[in-house]
Amino acid sequence: MVRQIHFLISVFVLSIVIPLFALEKQSMPDHLSNSTVLILLGPPGSGKGTQAKRLAVDYQIPQISTGDLFREHMASGTDIGNQAKKYIESGSLVPDEIVLSMLFDRIEKPDCKNGYLLDGFPRTEVQAEQLSKHKSMNTSVLVLCLDVPDEEIIKRAEARLVCRQCGAIYNRLISPPKDNGVCAKCGGEVYRRTDDDPEVVKKRLTVYRTLTQPLIEYYHSRGLLEHFDGSRLPDAVHHDLRQSIDQRSNRQ
């Protein structure tokens, strides 16, 4: 009887300990076996930012967004920042030469020597052509394209609520704020941004498709592009992205 109880206890303990080990292993940061440049493409609202953050942590590589770089340069008043500011303040697009010189400066920093992840760049075929001249592009390059149908993006935007005060994000359908219209974290007002209005989202998607379609073909024809169904849950998308990156990184 006592032996039976011992046996049952050990089975019970092992059934808890073994999955814990498995979890531990999964959450360990992975390392790319070769310097790899990852480029994430996908329409606004496809979950690109979320995936970029997770991959940057997984592979210990910097996540580089030209939007963030501009903000940093403008805040610290560098030459590039001052040049860019003129265009941004007048509401026009920053010319490619400025964007590229800022980007090249960033990807030559030592933390990029094992690779880096570009999020939101390039946006056009011309930019992709320019980027291809950088020496880091001679290593392994993988372009990850998140495909999400327009209707799904519009649906996501319609459901998104944001706290005016702390920026917390809620979903009207999945995770609505408990007190109607009040943020659970800070008590601020929760509202839908005009950016998320269906008409605004549709316009943004049209611009994206027009600019990005040639870019997708550009990378596809060079055998660098892989498509992912981005309409699934974030964990499922993340899993598939990692699998492709690991395969590509080990193949080189």
Ligand SMILES: [Zn+2]
């Ligand atoms: Zn809040």
